[in-house]
Amino acid sequence: MKSTNCKLLASLAISIAAINAHAAGGISPDANQYRYVEAAVAYQSTDWGPFSEETNMTFLASTDFLQYLHAHARYNNGDTKLPKGYQQDGWLTYGIGVHYFIGPNTSLLITADRHELASKNKKPDQDAKEFRAGIRHDLNSHWRLTLEAGEHDLIVGSDTTFIFETVYSYNEHLGGSFRVRDYDELDLSSYELGFRYSF
Secondary structure: OHHHHHHHHHHHHHHHHHHHOOOOOOOOOOOOOOOEEEEEEEEEEEOOOOOOEEEEEEEEEEEEEOOOEEEEEEEEOOOOEOHHHOEEEEEEEEEEEEEEEEEOOEEEEEEEEEEEEEEOOOOOOEEEEEEEEEEEEEOOOOEEEEEEEEEEOOOOOOEEEEEEEEEEEOOOOEEEEEEEEEEOOOOEEEEEEEEEEEO
């Protein structure tokens, strides 16, 4: 699964880079791929027993600075049951990323994150790190796609993360999002439908 995700991401990056290679002009000063706040409803599903399905809230924020850098954070307020007897009591992720526009509408990104998962039962709280690489592409003035793949070490040791996100922008500031966030060995999939404000 890890190899398939990496090959898919690499193939998409090469294809979009080729499409955008001939594009004229620079990056719009109003580009806001990395500036937003969002509130989303998340449906979390696990693939292991005892099975756990839960609907909760997820909040996200991101801002860019110094042209190539962005900082981001995510908080999920769920209490989903996880492997090894863990049950989350809030899950905070925050980090910093580097992004580079390979065309007016396409950027490549690399992020380094920290996870802080509070435990609802007697298990100790968990801290972990994660590294991801991805590609973000504006199809037009309304639609944006993002693909990311990476590695984390939360609870189960070395594990793969895969994220697919699409954003529909009603106008320059308001829009909606749909995101699938999948953790391989953690056996957790999160389906998120959100309202986004870009600035």
